[in-house]
Amino acid sequence: MSAVLREIALVATLLPVIAAALLLAARCARTRMRRLLKGEIALLLERQANFRGHDLQKIRIRGTGILALTPSRLVFAAWGPFSGLDLEIPLSRIESASASSHFMGLAKALNLQFKNASGVENACTWQIPDPDIWVAKLAVPRV
Numbered sequence: 748m749s750a751v752l753r754e755i756a757l758v759a760t761l762l763p764v765i766a767a768a769l770l771l772a773a774r775c776a777r778t779r780m781r782r783l784l785k786g787e788i789a790l791l792l793e794r795q796a797n798f799r800g801h802d803l804q805k806i807r808i809r810g811t812g813i814l815a816l817t818p819s820r821l822v823f824a825a826w827g828p829f830s831g832l833d834l835e836i837p838l839s840r841i842e843s844a845s846a847s848s849h850f851m852g853l854a855k856a857l858n859l860q861f862k863n864a865s866g867v868e869n870a871c872t873w874q875i876p877d878p879d880i881w882v883a884k885l886a887v888p889r890v
Contacts, residue, residue: 779833780813780824787817791884793875798823798832799856801871814857814873816884821859823873834871836861842868844885846878857881 796814810832812825821841825832836859843860857878860870875881 776813776824776826780815780822783822783824783833783835784815784817787819789815789817791816791881793873796823797874798825798834799872799874801834801869814875816881821885838885841885844882846882847872859885 791814793814795811797811798809800809810825810827812823812832815822815824818838820838821834821836823832823834840863841859841861845858847856847858848854849856854874855876855878856872856874858870858872860868863869
């Protein structure tokens with residue numbers, strides 16, 4: 748068997764395994780998101796939000812997951828079985844939200860400035876398809 752055929756056979760064998768792993772990762776994130784929402788209704792939901800990290804991380808951790816906006820907070824559940832990237836930000840701590848575009852406008856991002864539980868300023872970014880909708884919802888006055 749030639750090297751090319753061996754590589755094709757290897758890829759054909761690995762594709763179902765990779766697909767199954769991605770499905771499992773997404774299922775884990777959905778399960779954790781349901782737990783994190785605690786019965787709250789999501790006003791906005793993005794199933795493939797690409798977390799680009801936040802300012803206070805010593806090592807820039809990135810990952811894809813589910814981003815949800817509820818009436819009281821912004822919640823992120825990373826894909827996969829690990830909850831180390833999960834994040835909850837009460838809306839009362841968000842100081843500003845903005846949208847940005849990168850790479851000739853093809854990659855759009857939601858940028859948040861907020862204070863963490865200790866009152867320290869922080870910022871984080873998610874690459875999502877339409878950040879302007881999120882910025883508009885986050886700008887609505889809250890009681």
